Amino acid sequence: MTDYFELRLPPQDGISSLNFIPQTNLLLVTSWDTSVRCYDTTGNVQRWQYNHDVAVLDGCVQDKSRVFSSDISGRIKSYDVASGVASDIGSHEKGVRALAYNHESQLLFSGGWDGILKAWDVRDPHQPKEMHQHNLEAQIFTMSTTANWLVVGTADKMITIFDTRQMQQPVQKRESSIKFQTRCIRTFIDGSGYALASVEGRIGMEYFDPKEQQAKKYAFKCHRANEAGVDVVYPVNTIAFHPIYGTFATGGCDGNVYYWDGQNRKRLFHLKHYPTSISALAFNSEGNLLAVASSYTYEEGEKDHPNDQIFIHTVNEKIKPFGK
Structure with a gap:
């Protein structure tokens, strides 16, 4: 018996994000094929779907009754699961690559290729309000939020940190410790900091x-390999922290997923090699499932590549930190 299976009927184009809905095994998937889909990973069936007019770049979850998504035209949508109705929240002038919902402040954050960070009050689904706006002066590629922190990564390798209780101005702005472009940021589960992934095979x-x-x-x-005597470096596209142990997984353009113990600075193990790049990862709330999107990210330009796939892995004891 294998410890993973492939989801049936995946999206028909690049998979841009994966998010488990809290306290469930329901997986939210956004795609360049314009779809936002929810899969029941227990039964391996698609539960529901709605669409944008153009490619969807990111998604996030408020709770099991409401999710959010953003697209390449800059539009942000809210979807009510019970009614099956999608509605517009607002927009940016360019594509919105990053969304994050903060449960403490009940704010939805959106980061656009226009360099603008927006904070939305979405408590009333019928009357969302834009509460704050910041010009970060470079394309926003990634963001992550936990407790009272919001961390935003931009194309100029700057990291901007906000206290979500006081969004009038950032509390810190620092240059990334890695000299190459930031691709993904995810906060530690204890709220003390964050992991940052770069295009140059570093965390x-x-x-x-x-x-x-x-x-x-x-x-x-x-995410590096020696190929015919040449050291080949692959971008690290995605990071996911285990919700209980605080260890984490990374996925890269080499088609590999590695588990890491950051506190002890150790690599734990790696999963099977996938058919193409890993574009997204997500753990469920219990930490017993990891969703992996094997989806070509066009790092080598337009070329023939495998169909997009989503694998659901059972997480075993190997994910524990050393000494636990």
Whole structure:
């Protein structure tokens, strides 16, 4: 018996994001084929779907009754699961690559290729309100939020950090510790910092507290291979933290997924090799499932590539940190 299976009827174009709906095994999937789909991973069936007019770049979840999605034209949508109705929240002038919902503040954050960060009050689904707007002066590629923190990564390799209780201005703006472009940021489960992935096969571990940042921050190489005597470096596209143990998984353009123990600076193990790039990863709330999107990300330009696939892996004891 294998410890994984493939989801039936995946999207028909690049998979842009994966998010498990909290306290369920329902998986939200957004795609360049314009769809936003929800799969029941227990029964391996699609539960529901709605669509944008253009490619969908990101999605996030409020709870099991409401989800959000954004597209390449800049539109942000809200979907009510019970009624099956999708409605517009607002928009940016360019594509919205990053969405994040903060449960403490009940704010939805959107980051656009127009360099604008917006905060939306979405408590009333019929009257969403734009509460804050910040010009970060470069395309926003990624963001992550936990507790009272919001971390935003931009094309100029700057990291902007906000306290979600005081969104009038950022509390920190710092240059990434990695000299190459940021592709993904995800916050630690204890709220002390974040992991940052770059196009140059590196992960940076950084901290919100400036003193901790100087004392504890570090970076390590990953998703690299020696091919015919040449050291080949692959972009790291995605990071997902285990919700209980705080260890994490990374996925890269090499088609590999690795598990890491960041606290002890150790690689734990890796999963099977996938047919093409890993575009997204997500753990469920219980931490016993990991969703993996094997989906070509066009890092080598237009070429023939395998169909997009989503694999659901059972997570075993190997994901525990060393000594646990």
